[in-house]
Amino acid sequence: DAGVTQSPTHLIKTRGQQVTLRCSPISGHKSVSWYQQVLGQGPQFIFQYYEKEERGRGNFPDRFSARQFPNYSSELNVNALLLGDSALYLCASSLVGRTSGKTDTQYFGPGTRLTVL
Amino acid sequence: GQQLNQSPQSMFIQEGEDVSMNCTSSSIFNTWLWYKQDPGEGPVLLIALYKAGELTSNGRLTAQFGITRKDSFLNISASIPSDVGIYFCAGQSKETSGSRLTFGEGTQLTVNP
DSSP states (O other): OOOOEEEOSEEEEOTTOOEEEEEEOOTTOOEEEEEEEOTTSOOEEEEEEETTEEEEEOSOOTTEEEEEOTTSOEEEEEOSOOGGGOEEEEEEEESSSSOOGGGGOOEEOOOEEEEEO | OOOEEEEOSEEEEETTOOEEEEEEESSOOSEEEEEEEOTTSOOEEEEEEOSTTOEEEETTEEEEEOTTSSEEEEEEOSOOGGGOEEEEEEEEOTTSSTTOEEEOOOEEEEEEO
């Protein structure tokens, strides 16, 4: 079975541009979460979606937005890119979208490496 | 907000040695998870812990969910070169909406053959 897939794998943008990152969850999983990982740090939570509804939002500016589609895939959008947005963006999927034990164990994709110049 | 303190930050060991790393938090977590991340890749789940006091093994890896629900440790026995990587602890709390993970800062493990 395919794991979590993300596209693109790498992306280079310039300041002020906009970017869209894509994620497909594991088959049967209905929740997708997005994390930002800056070099040398642990991942930081950005958003969680379950059944197309936002279930949580981390401490990120409104330049960051996301959505989930009927097939449970998801997009993360970042507007007005800053140099500090350069990071590995990780997508994780789980069966459900609440802390309920094994059914909410999160599995990560390979990430999208975003570089902002 | 919630924070996880993970230690040590880095470890340099010889092949065959045992390794221990831990995470502590000022907040209670309902689930503790341990992930391993190789350069340029996403974190891979190693062990998940769902009950306070739970001790779980996965091959040479053993992890425990602390009784206070504010800490967890991961042990690796008889280390091998492919154990090299960054190990992260992560917690989930019912106090936050959804099931976001809070991560530690990671432990960089180097294994010398």
